[in-house]
Amino acid sequence: MTLDSTRPLFIRLLLLAFMVLVPPVGLLAHGALEEFAQGLVPEMDKKGETVGRDLTASIERAIGHGIPLTGLYGMDDFFSPVLSANPEIRYLSVTDHEGRVLFLNGAAREMLEPFYTVTDFEVESRRSHKSIIGDFIDLTQPLRGKVGVVGHLHVGIDQNYVRGRLLEIAVDIAVVTLVSLLVAVEILLFVVTFNVTGPMRVVGMVIDKTRRGDFSSACGAGADDEVGRFVHRFNAAIRYADDLFRRLEAYMDEVKSAHFDKSVVEQVGNIESRVRFLFRFSRSGKPEVINEHQATDIRLPLFLFVFAEEISRSFMPLYVRDLYAPIPGLSTEMVIALPIAVFMMFIAAVSPSAALAASRKGSRQVFLMGLFPATIGFFMSAVAYNVYDFIVWRAVTAIGYALVTMACQSYIAQVSHQQKRAQSLGVYVGAVLTASICGTGIGGVLAERMGYRATFIIAALLAVVAGLLIYRLMGSAQPRTEFQTPRKRQLLALLRNWRFSALVLFAAIPSKIALTGFFFFLVPLTLLQDVSTDLGDVARIMMLYPIAVVLLSPLAARLADQTGWKAGLVAIGGLIGGAGLLLPLYSSDLDTLTLAIVMLGVSHGLSASPQLAMIPDLCWTECRNMGQTNVLAFLRLAERVGSVIGPLLAAAFIPLYGYGGAIIALGVVVMSMSAVFALLSFAYGSGPHIEAELSE
Amino acid sequence: MRTRLRRLLAILCLLAASVAPAGAADAPARPFRIYMALWRGWEEAAQGFKDYFTNQNIPVELIIRDAGQDKGKLPEFVAEAKRLNVDLVFTWGTTVTEEMLGRFDDPDTDAHITSIPAVFAIVSQPLGGVVPSLTSSGRNITGTTYLVPTETQVNLIQSYRPIKRLGVVYNPLERNSRVAIDELTAIGEKSGTNGKSGFQVTSIAVEVEDGKPKPASIPGKVAELKKAGVDFLYIPPDTFLNVNRDILTGAALEMLLPTFAAGENPVLTSKALFGGVYRYYTVGQLTAYKAEQILIHKINPKDIPIDAPKRLSIILNMPVARQLGLYPPMKLLGLAEIVDPAEGKRK
Structure with a gap:
């Protein structure tokens, strides 16, 4: 069982998109990251210096009040909030004028002391002094008492922090690139199958028929592009053949009815039956138009729709926690779990009737029908007041989700031939999984930058786009099959x-x-x-x-x-x-x-x-x-x-x-x-x- | 200009101790007449009270009376306030307030002011004294508290240095001290059970002679506490100790015993190490705010809760810290107002 009939094409397009998209993005990202790294380092130095100046001022004030440097008290409580508020600062320490560590937070004394004792900070005691100890940048500022410099304050900046931040950004870029890649491929796949491979396959089928002498069908009209024109000319050729046949038929009729020589009439009759035996033409004189529906037609709308749903995947329970309101008799965790459970329940409850509706009314209509509650659900989820109405909106979304997914499944089942059904269902699975990757990845990034609510709005917009695609591109004439209930x-x-x-x-x-x-x-x-x-x-x-x-x-x-x-x-x-x-x-x-x-x-x-x-x-x-x-x-x-x-x-x-x-x-x-x-x-x-x- | 004129006018009226002529030409409304009954003269709380009206541009006429720590004068004040039929009465301190306004469970209408609304300030324990509850007095008065909650005080002491034993010298004749000691003991025990390090409270009363506490006995008591091994001396809000603060804090400093004061004076003008207080001036302003609620916004005093200012002042006596060699933690140093004459200023 091959998962997906479009898989080879998908992979080829993926490679193409990869080659087009990834090198430039990689190059740009590389340059941007370098720029960023160059900008980040002085920025961090500046921050470390500012923090150091603040701390120095406080300590100098204490010294000014006659507190000896060694008598400073509560330094842990003094340093630790600064450390936790500034993740890039790894340690803070105070040394006396001989470089002995008096107070230290965030690093091991053994690591720093050997360095401090051999370094003469006095040389540069006017400004802050920067030195590198292992993975740390040590910013040293002098502490001045009434009699001059009594010691130093050290702010240790973690160089790994820069690396960590850069890696984070690189991963972010990679995620966005991957998602763009997949979206690009989905769109390419859609364009290629809809505009090229689909019509070509129909042409192939019609050619197959003509090879067997059957001129009774023509291809569905293509778009106004090279493929469309080709299809058009091909149809013209069939019509020409049809036309020739009609003329021949008329001529033979004329001969049969009017010729004086019986043997000729008989001969013509023979020829006519021979022609009719070898070739088939449509009776009406209008070749039947074949419109091949393919599973891939629905792939992009399905992809967009599932994308919309998956966008909230990474933060759904977190959003519910924000909306939390007590429900009597249920624990907090239960309440948070409830919207997910209700969503699943509604899908389960609606799916059978959705499948039935799809077979009766046609997939297109059910898809559009499902988009209404889904879009409303997404939109209202964005503006939900608390968990009560949120559950309702999730249920509404679930109804839409069930309708849409069932419509897609039924469409795929209807357009694919029995033996290829499993393969075609692969189109469904493929679209859902790709959407899941994209939705989950982008959803997290969006929610982080714009908040949960705005992300739901984007989901609603995606659903609308999916609806527009279905509305504009899918012909209203849909194949219908008898549904065995x-x-x-x-x-x-x-x-x-x-x-x-x-x-x-x-x-x-x-x-x-x-x-x-x-x-x-x-x-x-x-x-x-x-x-x-x-x-x-x-x-x-x-x-x-x-x-x-x-x-x-x-x-x-x-x-x-x-x-x-x-x-x-x-x-x-x-x-x-x-x-x-x-x-x-x-x-x-x-x-x-x-x-x-x-x-x-x-x-x-x-x-x-x-x-x-x-x-x-x-x-x-x-x-x-x-x-x-x-x-x-x-x-x-x-x-x-x-x-x-x-x-x-x-x-x-x-x-x-x-x-x-x-x-x-x-x-x-x-x-x-x-x-x-x-x-x-x-x-x-x-x-x-x-x-x-x-x-x- | 207007306010200065009005203040001048108020002072004139005050000197005359009589009703201001209604023709205070520049004031469209008749100024509110407030009877201020003080216990030991004009000080910060009274100043804060007065300045609030000036700053808010509220015309008031202050009738100021000082009892000079003589309880006997208070019935006269009650009678005078009633006779002048003032708009509001302001009472300063526990004694003045309890004598003039009466305890909540002893509403003697003749001896106390009842029909005139009143605000009180600098009452150590209004709860259970003049009012039954801090949310409502249940009668025609409201006011402010000025003591930092005992738990907050304990936290402050603990943030300076963890303590095992807290010592208190107190005047057995004043209820305030007893109440404070009971609260401290309870907190010490409770924090012991909470997993934090608990502490014990050792209290010693000063000697009483002829129904009066003897100031000379204070240093001996402090020495006893030191011998008992207390880490910190707590100075309760007690008038006797406040008056004799130099003896008390001097003795403690001599024995290198750090002191925490519940009032500001032992730190500001004597040798206590540090204190956590609401400044009297701020308390006076808050009391005036409550008076404004009554006079201008016509809110019934019993609907105005009795509370303390929001901002706590930590006052730190740096010379004492240096003498003790017991330096304040950096965090406290950042928050505190530091008294340091060596710096030439108070920050």
């Missing part, structure tokens, strides 16, 4: 298939619990507990999840296809995810959490597509009875149970075990469920026997 009883019968229920219960649900409980809810909250991480950092770390999924899923899909070892991949994926969540057992630092996020990405990358690919094997009869699409839809619906309980479960764990403990507790849940699945998967066996087993 499964009865509830049929769906419930699915659960009687133990292989299917095991997959839902012990693989699909725990993976969603980990996603919403850990990734959506706990990760932003836990990451921001560390004062040194800001929103941009959170977003950058969270981007790693979709990146890991994107990198791994094609690999996993190919592996599953070639080896047929699908259950095994799902089991291993589940175990890796569970193990990741258990990592905080060993350490609670940032790197561990980052690793847990990457492992979750690996887990979902490994298991997501084999999970779907397993369905035809597991539910052979059910797929035949009610259609594979419906079985897959039911799996999606069932796994949403996990999406809803994930944040709630995590919120319930926080008061018991704290943030780190809640991750571990969630890990225990996910791990044990995955372990059960791993054990069960041994009993799954391979494909064919299932058919026999179920056809009793």
Whole structure:
């Protein structure tokens, strides 16, 4: 199963965009960073000097009151607020005139004293003296008493701070570049498929027909560009052939009806039937126009829409915390988890009817229908008063989200031929994942610079742009297929298939619990507990999840296809995810959490597509009875149970075990469920026997 | 010009001790007449009270009476204020206030001022004395407190140096000291249980002779405290100790015992090490603000809460610190007003 039919094109475009975009950005960034570094160093010197002057003035005032330098008291309390307010200042110290350290905050005495005792600061005692000790720049200012210089104040500036800041900016640029790259590729892909490969494919199909002598169809009108003109000329050629045929027909009719020689008439009749046998022309004299719909048509609007939703990914629980208002009977954590859970619940509740609506009314209309509540939801989320109305707006957004995503899925399912359906669904997954990378990354940067509320406005605007694209570019004439509506009883019968229920219960649900409980809810909250991480950092770390999924899923899909070892991949994926969540057992630092996020990405990358690919094997009869699409839809619906309980479960764990403990507790849940699945998967066996087993 | 004229007028009226002629030509409104009953003469709080009206451009006529620390004069003041039918009465100090306005549980209408609204200042413990609650007096008076909350004082002492034992010399005849000692003891015990280092309070009363505390007994008591191993001497807001502050702080300094004063005088004009206080001048201004609320904004005094100024003044006596060799922490040094004659000025 190839994930995405446009994947080769996607990768080629990515390479192209990479070559066009990255070198200049890299060059510019490099220059800018150098400039920045050059500007930052004197700026920091200046700041260190200012801080030093302030401290010097205070100390000199104390000395002026007759306090000996050694008698200064409470220096720790005096220095520490200065250190914590100025991250670039690593230490502050006071030495006497012989260079002995009297007071020191922020560094080890052994490191500085050898240096101080051998340096003669008196030479330059007029101004501040700058020297380099290891990684520090030591700014020295003299402390003057009534009798002259009695000692020195040292301000130690951390050179690593500059490096850290530069790295941070470089990473920021990289994130923005990556996102621009992906957005550029999405747009390129859209333009290329919509304007070039799409029409070309139609032309190809029509040529195929003409090769077989069928002149009954023409291509849909192209745009006014080279491709469009080509299509136009090609159609003209077909029409010319059609026209020739009509003329020939008329001539033959004339011969048949008016010729005196019967044998000639007979001959002409033979020729006519021969021609009619070899070639086919449209009856009406107007070739039927073929408009090929492709899955990729909807990719860009879908991408933009999911982008809009994912933009709040990195700060959703933080925003809710800001909007917090008590809800009787619920703990604070529960209230914060509630909007996420409600969002998932509404998606689950609306999706089935959204799918139905999409098949009845057509994808375009449902997509546009869904954009209304979604845009309103995004916009109102930006101006939410407190958590009460915010939950309502999230629910509204969820309704829109369900409608839009179902519309896209149904569109893709309708336009793709049965055998290529799985591939085409890859278009959907690809767009969602790329949007997830972009949205998460940019969302954090935007929220950090403009605030949460403004970022939601941008989400609303993106949704509007998606709507405009659909409105303008997608023809209102949409293919419609008869939708097979499964009865509830049929769906419930699915659960009687133990292989299917095991997959839902012990693989699909725990993976969603980990996603919403850990990734959506706990990760932003836990990451921001560390004062040194800001929103941009959170977003950058969270981007790693979709990146890991994107990198791994094609690999996993190919592996599953070639080896047929699908259950095994799902089991291993589940175990890796569970193990990741258990990592905080060993350490609670940032790197561990980052690793847990990457492992979750690996887990979902490994298991997501084999999970779907397993369905035809597991539910052979059910797929035949009610259609594979419906079985897959039911799996999606069932796994949403996990999406809803994930944040709630995590919120319930926080008061018991704290943030780190809640991750571990969630890990225990996910791990044990995955372990059960791993054990069960041994009993799954391979494909064919299932058919026999179920056809009793 | 106008204000100066008005102030001149007020002083004239004051000298005459009579009603100002209604024809204060430049004042469109009749100036408010305020009866100021003082305990030990004109000082900072009274000045702050007066300056507030000047600065706010509120025409007032001040009728100033000084009891000269003689309780016997107070009934006369009550009678005079009633006779003059003034707009407001200002009382200075615990004694004046309790005698003229009465305790909250003893509303004797004849002996006290009841119908005329009154504001009080420099009352150490108004709560449970003149008022039942600081949010409302429940009657026609309001006022200000001037003592820094004991907990804040303790924090100040602890920020100077952590203490294990706090010593207090007190006048057994004054209620204020007892109250302060009880509060200190409670805080010392409480902070011990809170995980912070607690401290003990050792208190010694001065000797009383003929119903009067004996100033000469003070140095001996300080020596006893020093022997008992106290790290810091606390000077409660006590008139007797305030009057004899030189003896008290001098003795403490001689024995190298650092002192913290709840009032400003022991630090400003004597040899206490440091103190955390609300300046009398600020307290006077705040009291005048409350008077303005009553006179101009017509707010019922019982609706005006009794509180202290927002800004705490830390006063540090630098020569004493030098003599003790016990230098203030840098942070405190940055916040404090420093008394240092060697610098030639008070900052």
